Amino acid sequence: MALPQAETLEPEEPSPRTRQWMQESTPPAPSEARPSPGAGGRRGSPARQLRVLLTPLAVAARRLPQKRLLEAYGGGGPGEGKRPCPEPRPRAPEAESDGSDSGEAADGYSQLSAYERKRLKNITENAKFFAALKLHESAARLQQIATKTQPQVTKRPKPKKAEDEGVLRRSRRLQRVEPSGIPMPAMAAPPEAEEYAQVPAGPLPMVPEDQTENSKSAEDLLATWMRISEMKANAKEKHTCDMKRYQDSLNSMVLSEENIKKVVKYRVSAMAIHPSDSIVLVAAGDKSGQIGLWNVDCQSEGGAHVFVPHNYLVSCMHFSPCNPAHLLSLSSDTLRCGDVTRAVFDEVCRSEGSFSSFDFLEDNACTAIVGQWEGDVAIVDRRTPGTSPELSADIGFQKTRTVHVHPANKQYFVAAGAGDVCVYDVRHLKPKGNKPVSALKGHTKSVASAYFSPVTGNRVVTVCADDKLRVYDTTSFSATAAVLSAVRHNNNTGRWLTRFRAIWDPKQEDCFVVGSMAQPRQIEVYQDTGKLLHSFYNPDCLGSVCSINVVHPSRNILVGGNSSGRLHVFKE
Structure with a gap:
């Protein structure tokens, strides 16, 4: 300022x-001789002045x-x-002031x-003091500093791309130029996405997809299936051998190049193996609804053929235990029976797109229990005309992934879903309000599968997304089944692989087989105690994850399917 x-x-x-x-405003000067004329004052006495x-x-x-x-x-x-x-006027003499103002x-x-x-x-004095401070010069200097223009920061301009910039270096293959320098012919436009024809309802002829090219080899394959189905397998009493002999049999099973074949076009989602002792016939279903049949013993190119009986993913497959000429396959909308004797895929049951798995309730395979994605289960009788289930029962699940019938007591079945695994009595099923006979608890995430042990049904093995393989004791159906063992196992297969399903070896009561995410790629065999017995692998031949596996009921044969439709057969 x-x-x-x-x-x-x-x-x-x-x-x-x-x-x-x-x-x-000026008070009178004090005087010792002048009396104060104020009211109440005493004449002649000195007045007190302030x-x-x-x-x-x-x-x-x-x-x-x-x-x-x-x-x-x-x-x-x-x-x-x-x-x-x-000129100063003469004034009347005033009383003297004190000495402080004499200089003025x-x-x-x-x-x-x-x-x-x-x-x-x-x-x-104040004016001299402020003048000595030189406030005017300081204010002018501050004003000059404040109004001084700040230097502007200039941004470096981005270099403009040259319009005639040269083409990036690319290989001759990308430039579509042959090594000799001759340009290759222009590629045809890529074809649009394939639109698959919808499979109609009702019976379908058992005609391979590539019938026009290999009709003779397809007829030979179906004839082989029919022939081995007429031969009765040797009835062998199921029993559990000692662990030393079993491990020796596992060690004798190897994988070779001639036992690997691409059977279906897409990811394998279900498999079944024919019970014949003479010929190894494997059926595989993929995510598009295709079913591939492969005669492993046939080394020619015509040993495998593909059929299309479904519109959607094939989730479950079984050869009939009483008549192996029947192959039953389940998709989300239909349950079909492939009868090779009549060369037709019959339609057993139809739904609105909710089937997930099935199993036979009797040895004659006339009735079956079918799980549904909505959580319900249905009873299907193949002898009843029509394609509707006999009964649909709500068991309280949000989702049912697998169902499996007890091998000895056919009235019991185990169902696995989104975190729930329970055993039910099929005789007491009703549309609503069904209570389980036994609950297998402990799963913290969704369960991919649950299966009874093959001979006595005293064990149930489950695969859960919480990276655990659990074995339960189902010797007696108590309210809550006890956990015998829990194995840490990587079950996070992701969206591109089929979820693991641990299946029991039909020849060994206390051992089960499951896929693995470990390196090198392998298929693992565990004992019900949680001990790892054996790993099937071959770095030269097996380089992918085999999520779906099946074991031959009487021979030492193991088949694994991967996400590209390829099957790998380990055998003696």
Whole structure:
């Protein structure tokens, strides 16, 4: 803030108005001889006087009185000239003041009162003090610094791409130029996505998809299936051999190049193996509804053929235990029976797209229990005309992935779903309000499968998304089944692989087979105690995950299917 500089003042005759104000505001000078004429005072006695010294306020706070005072004594405002200082008038003698103001009277300001001289002195000293601080120069310098323009930061302009920029280097293959330098012919436009014809309802002829090319080999395959189905397998009593012999049999099973074949086009989602002792016939279903049949013993190209009896993913397949000429396959909308004797795929049951798995309730395979994705289960009788189930029962599941019937007591079945695994009695099923016979608890995430052990059904093995393989004791159906063992196992197959299903070896009551995510790629065999017995692998031949596996009921043969439709057969 700029402050006015003090000027040298000369005494001047005050104006009448100023003189009146000075007389009213200036207290009389104290005198020892002059008596006080105030009321109540005593004549002739000295009066008590109070002297008040007023110190002027800051210049900025009292500009108006200062201006008036300067104007009165010759200091005009801006642009005004100084008035001539008149001759001082003689005044009546006044009482002497104290010694503090004696210096002021000697400077020619004797006509001013002591208060005015003191005030004028303070103003002058303050003006000199502010002038010594050089506030004007500091303010001007600060103003110059504040108004100084800041240097502008200039951004470096981005280089513009040259319009004639050269083409990036690419190989001759990408440029479609032969090594000799001759341009290759232009490629044809890629074909649009294939639209598969919908499979109609009702019976379908058992005609291979590639019938026009290999009709003779397809007929030979079906004839082989029919021939081995007529041969009765040797009835062998199922029993569990000692662990040493079993491990020796596992070690004798190897994988070779001639036992690997792409049977279906897409990811394998279900498999079944024919129970014949003479010929190894494997059926595989994929996610598009195709079913591939492969005669492993036939080394020619015509050993495998593909059929299309379904529109959607094939989730479960079984050869009939009493008549292996029948292959039953389940998709989300239909349950079909492939009868090779009549060369037809019959439609057993139809739904609105909710079937997930099935199993036979009797040895003659006339009735079956079918699980549904909505959580219900259905009873299907193949002898009943029509394609509707006999009964649909709500078991309280959000989702049912697998169902499996007890091998000894056919009235019991185990169902696995989204975190729930329970055993039910099919005789007591009703549309609503079904209660389980036994609950297999402990799963923290969704369960992919649950299966009874093959001979006695005293064990149930489950595969859960919480990376655990669990074995339960189902010897007696208590309210809650006890956990015998829990094995840490990586079951996170992701969206591109079929979820693992642990299946029991039909020849060994206490051992089961499951796929693996370990490297090198392998198929693992565990004991019900949780001990790893054997790993099937061959780094030269097996380089993918086999999510779906099936074991031959009487021979030492294991088949694994991967996500590209390829089957791998380990055998003696």
